[in-house]
Amino acid sequence: ANEFKKNEENISFKDKLLSTLSQNAKNELLKYNLLDDISNYKYTMSLDCNDLNALLDSDEIAVYFNDYIDDMSDxxxxxxxxxxxxxxxxxxxxxxQKLDLKIINDVAKKIKLLFGKKVPIILASQSDQSVNRIHITFIGTASDIVM
Structure with a gap:
């Protein structure tokens, strides 16, 4: 079930993802250049489109992070x-390189400290690339926007 996504399958996955999202959700993903990361062939599992749609459909993206980190301060x-x-x-x-559960816990702990809520980890994957860095994508939504 968790087969490696090949590049040619990536296109149809992205099309499928786009077809399930509301216009607002599509705009938000495109605005922050997150669509390619979400459907990137490097992932060993694909996100469930319904989960993504439910997350982004009726609420606004309030916070995001999409980059490599060298340590938690990044x-x-x-x-x-x-x-x-x-x-x-x-x-x-x-x-x-190495799947380190401590890193997952540290990231989740930092998010919980910021927002007082446990964050569901939808996906943690490993690649055979020789890059010795960790990449994090984090998207948080809020319906009650404080002005």
Whole structure:
């Protein structure tokens, strides 16, 4: 079930993903250049389109992070809106060498400290690339936007 996504399958996955998202969700993903990362062939599992649609459909993206980290101090989420708490979130961690559960726990702990809520880890994957860095994609939504 968790087969490696080949590049040619990636196109149909992206099309399928786009067809299930609301226009607002598509705009948000394109605005922050997250669509390619979400459907990237490097992932060993694909995100469930319904999960993504449910997350992004009725709420606004309030916070995101999409970059490599060398240590935990590099992981500082970008705020799109001023918020007190997250309604939902997706956390994707790509490991290029060794899957370290401590890193997952540290990232989740940092998010919980920021928002007072446990974050569901939708995907943690490993690649055979020789890059010795960790890549994190984090998207959080909020329905109650504080102005």
């Amino acid at each position: 992981f500082t989420p970008n705020f799109v809106k001023s918020i007190e708490f997250l309604k939902d979130s997706i956390l994707i961690i790509r490991f290029y």
